[in-house]
Amino acid sequence: MAPELLEKKKAERREGLPPLEDVGGNGVVMRFAPNPSGPLHIGHSRVVILNDEYVRKYGGKFIVRMEDTNPAKVYPEAYDMIPEDMDWIGAKVHEYVIQSDRFDLYYKVARELLESGHAYMCDCDQDEWREKKAHKIACPHRDQPLEKNLEMWGRMFSGDYAEGEVSFVIKTDINHPNPALRDFSALRIVEEPHPRKGTKYRIYPLMNLSVAVDDHYLGLTHVLRGKDHQNNTFRQEYIFNYMGWKIPHYIHYGRVKIEGAQLSTSVMKEGIMDGTYTGWDDVRLGTLRALKRRGIRPEAIRKYWVEVGVKQVDIQFSWENLFAYNREIIEPEAERYFFVADPVRMEITGAERITGEAPILPNRPENGYRTYNLKATEGVIVVYAPGKDVGGKEGLFRLKDLCNIEIKNGRAIFAGNDLAAIKKGAKIIHWTPADSLPGELLMPEGTKLTGLVERGILQGSGEMVQFERMGFARIEKRGKKGIKAVFAHR
């Protein structure tokens, strides 16, 4: 028998995203529909990446649609921040659409729905209406004649009603077993001025109307949305069916639980206002701006979400896994330096001169070395070491890439340069020469570590560095007076 037949066949492991169904010759048309209430955060990035990946894979069009049909939730600067974030994350957007430019279209469709008997005008008390619906009871307006609906429609537009007094309701099935799917409002009065349109409009669509209308008129073929929209999809399907439109493929992905970063736009906004946060790129926030500042590469975020995929399972976001992908990207190019936090001054005796060198990039020695040439003044050579490593401790230590020292009775004595010391149990620590620069390292919790950084960092130019034995960091400021860096991860 041929040997290959004896071997166990391993099933091919699927790479990348699962294929999309029913892709036509012109590819796909997909959308990302953010509410412009603030900049994008890590949660948004999932659907952005997924859409972008599919449009790249199949060709077609990626539309970003600003869903600003609730003036109270609009943060005007977001109209500019979102495209910036899309660019940073590396998404290729073919078209931007703003819903507040399309009110007339929503009115037109709503009017058609009213005339075809699939909707009604209702001025019931909101609470009573909801209560009736919960018990499968139709409100008196549900079956009123078209003339009456048209009359109320006209009065809504002419200003006879105040906010909250009337709404345009789409009929579904008042007896539907799923209470979430019984008749729903689709147009309501909003008096608050719109950041882009001022007081031009008073009648605002609710998302189920505007989304259905736009998904149709923008020609969407496939829509990715969170599982929390499942019922909205069912509601919108009523509109599609009433209008005789072809329904795009709606694909629902599971909820993502993200811990360890602030994602609530309102909390972030408030915190920035009152000074709790330094801005939208405060490292404690989960915004893309904050991640950028922390040295997280968009490619790592992309890889992470592609790996997670589009399943309906709810998942736990893993910073560890994201960092692992990021590390893979930055590790080869992050220049190595020593940063000593909480430095302890050490006076090494027993040597007049100590020299050493260390590669700037361990895997690319051709990129050069940091060289150390320390000379004694009045019999001592001064270096600084991390308080947590040497504070109050004794024994044999290896100053990485320099020499061994023996700490005894609080004094440091030169102990040769034999690497065998490591085998004998000498703890490897990092250190910094006497002429080092002040350094500040901003940690993800918002705290700052202060310490010393070796001068060689001034020769470097890369954005990302690795402070050996501490982790990767992004350099924000580099100058003769010192450096400021933001911690990324180990």
Place this chain on the structure above:
RNA sequence: GCUCCCGUAGUGUAGUGGCCAAUCAUGCAGGCCUCUCGAGCCUGCGACACGGGUUCAAAUCCCGUCGGGAGCACCA
């Protein structure tokens, strides 16, 4: 209360009836390495929620239980 969705190692993921005593990544533990709490190499740890059924055969199909999530707004 009603309705919908989901349930593979710590985390994410592959797997749609036999090739699964279950894939890959990450994590963790140990080892190697003339020097990092980084990288690389090697070894190990670790999962089909549970119970029935269908079948010669089930992670994969059916039913039930349990567990998780979502919705029932004139927010998105």
